[in-house]
Amino acid sequence: MSGTEKSKNGSQHRVMLPGHTTIGILGGGQLGRMLTLAGTAMGYRFITLDPAKDAPCGQVARQIEAGYADEGAALELARQCDVITYEFENVDAGVAALLERESYVPQGSSLLYTTQHRLREKRAIEAAGVRVAPYREITSADTMQAAVGELGVPCVLKTVTGGYDGKGQRVIRDAAQALKAYEELAATGAELVLEQFIKFDCEISVVVARSTAGEIKTFPPAENIHVNNILHASIVPARVPADIQLEAQKLAAAVAESMEAVGLLAVEMFVAADGRLYVNELAPRPHNSGHYTMEACATSQFEQHIRAICGLPLGDTTLLSPVVMVNVLGEHLEPVIERTGAPDGDAIELGVIPKLHIYGKTEAKTGRKMGHVNLLCHDVEEGLQWIEQTTIWRNTNS
CATH class of the missing domain: 3.30.470.20 (ATP-grasp fold, B domain)
Structure with missing residues (x-):
């Protein structure tokens, strides 16, 4: 199929052929590097936007060296590319919206909005009819104590945004640890969610x-x-x-x-x-x-x-x-x-x-x-x- 069609969610379906398409990547880490190596073999060209000099992706693609929140740099990426993707999920919301207006971003920003927030993500997974570990939104020391009582121990307290490779998490193995864990993560200012620990x-x-x-x-x-x-x-x-x-x-x-x-x-x-x-x-x-x-x-x-x-x-x-x-x-x-x-x-x-x-x-x-x-x-x-x-x-x- 060629040309442009609308999918059921209103996004455009375009066929972007190799040899005629430049792909922009927001982020210049190893995932962007490996995307570029795979896509270059197919005949696509790549430009990455990343603030780091000599970024891993920038070693194999052209690089715009600028911060992720730099709207001018984002516009330049949009100008030079036919389609834009991202290699990490913590994309600046303003830049994501700008790129959607100015370029073709088939992934859109809706999925980013959902997966950047654990509570939105869990609700979306449940909406798909798929099981997640029982959880509770935590807004205060009182809701923390009540949630630990409902879910039992062990359980895991997590920040709703940010956090990877175990960061932004506290495992609670005894109810007496609950308040301390809450105070430590609440001090970051982040929203919190408590999850039942699945054996x-x-x-x-x-x-x-x-x-x-x-x-x-x-x-x-x-x-x-x-x-x-x-x-x-x-x-x-x-x-x-x-x-x-x-x-x-x-x-x-x-x-x-x-x-x-x-x-x-x-x-x-x-x-x-x-x-x-x-x-x-x-x-x-x-x-x-x-x-x-x-x-x-x-x-x-x-x-x-x-x-x-x-x-x-x-x-x-x-x-x-x-x-x-x-x-x-x-x-x-x-x-x-x-x-x-x-x-x-x-x-x-x-x-x-x-x-x-x-x-x-x-x-x-x-x-x-x-x-x-x-x-x-x-x-x-x-x-x-x-x-x-x-x-x-x-x-x-x-």
């Missing part, structure tokens, strides 16, 4: 894509292991029953359809001890737990996002190989790089194929995501064994 066997995530034409495809669920609230490894196929994997994909597709998402939506879930699934969080962009798709799937999450926002048919999401993705943090970077300079005896012995991706960040800090390794294997246990045998991640548990 879960594991955490999984599904990256789902929805195109401007309304086509939806899901990637295989990833089983995620976190260490110190940072994603350590993603295991695919997830080590959960096939019916749970299928249900997770159906739930992710239902959320994307209900919210009329465009592009990628990562849907994080808990698998409870009784097999029930609870959606924990959404991310309207490429996701760390979807990096395994770069070598292990017929289409990567990054190519899929480009296809979705440009109105192309979505790509095949078939898993081609079992895979384990392991994050490379600042403390892992040098030994991982050094390891690439010699034959990898562990990989040869285990039959594992390591694929290294480095993000081009200028400073390696402990706990900072600097890259990842995709381990293609015959069985995911081989990939996990490679991680253990290298001893690079010796202080983490997989």
Whole structure:
């Protein structure tokens, strides 16, 4: 199909063909970098807007070096690009609205508005008919005490906006801790929500894509292991029953359809001890737990996002190989790089194929995501064994 049509939510469906289209990316981090690398191979051109000199995405695309709230820079991005996307969800609301007026932003700002706020997000997930952990809005010390009494302990107090990798959260294991946790987070001035702690066997995530034409495809669920609230490894196929994997994909597709998402939506879930699934969080962009798709799937999450926002048919999401993705943090970077300079005896012995991706960040800090390794294997246990045998991640548990 060519030309322009209206979708049911009033957004425009345009087919933006490679070779004739420049894509603007709001944000210049590693997700923008990997979007650019995937899209450049397809024939698209890219411009990123980011305040950091020599940003990871700016190393592979043209860069407008300016702050995210700089409306003049946003207008310049709109002038130079045919379609605009974003690589992180905390986009300045004013800039998002301006770009919608001045350019073509198929993702719109509605999904951003929802996912930037935990309470709006939970209500939207529930509206899709999908289960979330029981929760209560917290507005005072009294509502905090009442909510702890209703939900029980353990429970988790979270800021409604901001917060990632465990920031802006307090786990309450005893009712006596409730007031202190409330006072600490209330002091930030943020709105708060209390969630019942779900006893879960594991955490999984599904990256789902929805195109401007309304086509939806899901990637295989990833089983995620976190260490110190940072994603350590993603295991695919997830080590959960096939019916749970299928249900997770159906739930992710239902959320994307209900919210009329465009592009990628990562849907994080808990698998409870009784097999029930609870959606924990959404991310309207490429996701760390979807990096395994770069070598292990017929289409990567990054190519899929480009296809979705440009109105192309979505790509095949078939898993081609079992895979384990392991994050490379600042403390892992040098030994991982050094390891690439010699034959990898562990990989040869285990039959594992390591694929290294480095993000081009200028400073390696402990706990900072600097890259990842995709381990293609015959069985995911081989990939996990490679991680253990290298001893690079010796202080983490997989």
